[in-house]
Amino acid sequence: MNAKQLSPGIWHLAANISKDNLFEGLWPIPHGVSLNSYIVEGADIALIDLVREWEDAPKQLETQLKELGLEFNRIKYLILNHLEPDHTGWLANFKKRNPHIEIVTTKKGADLVREFYFIEDNIRVVKTGDKIDLGDGKTLEFYEVPNVHWPETMVTYEPASGTLFSCDAFGSYGSLTEKSCDCELSEKEHEFYEFESLRYYANIVASFSTFVERAIKALSDLEIKTICPSHGIVWTDRPQDIVERYARYASYYKGPCEPEITLIWGSMYDNTAYATDAVRDVLLESGITFHEYRVPEQDISHILAHAWKSQGLILGMPTYEYHMFPPMAHVIDMMGRKHVKGRKVFWYGSFGWSGGAEKELNSLIEQHKLGWDITGKADFRGRPTEEDIEKIKQGVRDFIKTVMESAKK
Ligand SMILES: Cc1cc2nc3c(=O)[nH]c(=O)nc-3n(C[C@H](O)[C@H](O)[C@H](O)COP(=O)(O)O)c2cc1C
Ligand SMILES: [Fe+2]
Ligand SMILES: [Fe+2]
Incomplete structure (x- = not known):
């Protein structure tokens, strides 16, 4: 210049x-x-x-x-x-x-x-x-x-x-x-x-x-x-x-935020990925503005930008060694450090035998005083059945309503 x-x-x-x-x-x-x-x-x-x-x-x-x-x-x-x-x-x-x-x-x-x-x-x-x-x-x-x-x-x-x-x-x-x-x-x-x-x-x-x-x-x-x-x-x-x-x-620090959703998900063997297709279909059908990121492939800087303005966060994460998929823990930790607080949250994900993602999610929310309101969840064993997919879809539909009602007008 x-x-x-x-x-x-x-x-x-x-x-x-x-x-x-x-x-x-x-x-x-x-x-x-x-x-x-x-x-x-x-x-x-x-x-x-x-x-x-x-x-x-x-x-x-x-x-x-x-x-x-x-x-x-x-x-x-x-x-x-x-x-x-x-x-x-x-x-x-x-x-x-x-x-x-x-x-x-x-x-x-x-x-x-x-x-x-x-x-x-x-x-x-x-x-x-x-x-x-x-x-x-x-x-x-x-x-x-x-x-x-x-x-x-x-x-x-x-x-x-x-x-x-x-x-x-x-x-x-x-x-x-x-x-x-x-x-x-x-x-x-x-x-x-x-x-x-x-x-x-x-x-x-x-x-x-x-x-x-x-x-x-x-x-x-x-x-x-x-x-x-x-x-x-x-x-x-x-x-x-x-x-x-x-x-x-x-x-956005105190909220409410924009009537938008940031969808963040990760998957090792595509079971959570398969459920994500259903989540995305419902979001697309609804017409709500949403931003989708896969972790760890996509970078945290962009995720934080969209999460900062979104009233709703949807998290898709499998269980990994009795905890959540590690890249998702990193994202939530960064959201804690950057004060992405007071959001509406829906989460879903696959586990093999015991689960564990939910426990870590709750402890991260507590640790960072995120004040997130988990309005719904849908976890499932292995590959999601048709019933699981229906439950996820209904959960996302209800979640969109909650986000629209609570967001900035
Ligand atoms: C490295 C690794 C660790 C895992 N640890 C657990 C565990 O602690 N508890 C559990 O219920 N499932 C565990 N699982 C099973 C996964 O949660 C299960 O395979 C799930 O379907 C993976 O979802 P995805 O296909 O979306 O990656 C583990 C799987 C892998 C590969
Ligand atoms: Fe500077
Ligand atoms: Fe500076």
Whole structure:
């Protein structure tokens, strides 16, 4: 991407990371991800958020700074909204190139600058309401938004242009093309980034949903004309859309969620797979929106995205060594960690002699305080009989009704 002017004196810079990486060393990014930085130029110049030494991200950023004719030593302030290494990994080497730069961050951010990068000097600690006057009509104001995503996180606001530099809040996966503003995207491209923002939210931000709600409320008095997140597209045309979207995602934490079902299943020898065909038939007949994943073949990142918005979860799992099929235990454990709570659940699956999947399901629900309401189940020995299949089908029909009645209207 090239450096792109958003308004007089404000530029968007972005390093694209390719699909061959895992975000947080964990999440697949089949469409890549961008690490966004911003330049605000008054009489003094500030760089907002940095990159990690990841692929050639520092080089991409450096090239874009050069495009703007900006030597490193002309940048006076480095604003670090959030110390996670995706935005700071290059800090020590960047500082060597510009030893006089003043790092601006929260008190907790300053501790992390010392602990992660052994940098002690030229750190300015700011708190909510503090300002830096850059001259020529440009000001930076700081607002702490703890736990969106780490405890030290803040956002930066430039009042003359109404620009909010929101760091991880309002971000998404998906690398950027030259069409990096919401106003430039087609409906199809918006759909692409919408799902990538849901997946990003479910993977990275979901656990901190109450803090997201708090931050949205705390920032509601600002007149925001442009939102500049640290990942994904910039919102110049309809910034309220991404705020409303994040508020909706955060609301799934307490529920109710969308009238949708995520069906997750696994099978060793196709007995549970055979029952899944019946489950799918009923879902298709009903017309309800559903999302189907087989484990371990399909990845947890996508499963979490759809589970996060679905009021109903259907789990298909055979018994394995007196417990549930292990990949399903992994999925439920991850849903626990990411607070996919308060859902309606139906489960089914095959066992050989004793069963055991149910016991583990109950203990995982308890362990993670998931508060799931198991409204029905259908387990069966070996290959499901016609009677078993009928029971499963009726169970799913009843479950769909329960989901529709309890979901967001
Ligand atoms: C490695 C392995 C471990 C199993 N452990 C149990 C068990 O502890 N209790 C039980 O009732 N059945 C157990 N079974 C039997 C399966 O639950 C049974 O074969 C079931 O039909 C498999 O469903 P699937 O065809 O959907 O994989 C086990 C099967 C395998 C292959
Ligand atoms: Fe982060
Ligand atoms: Fe980030």
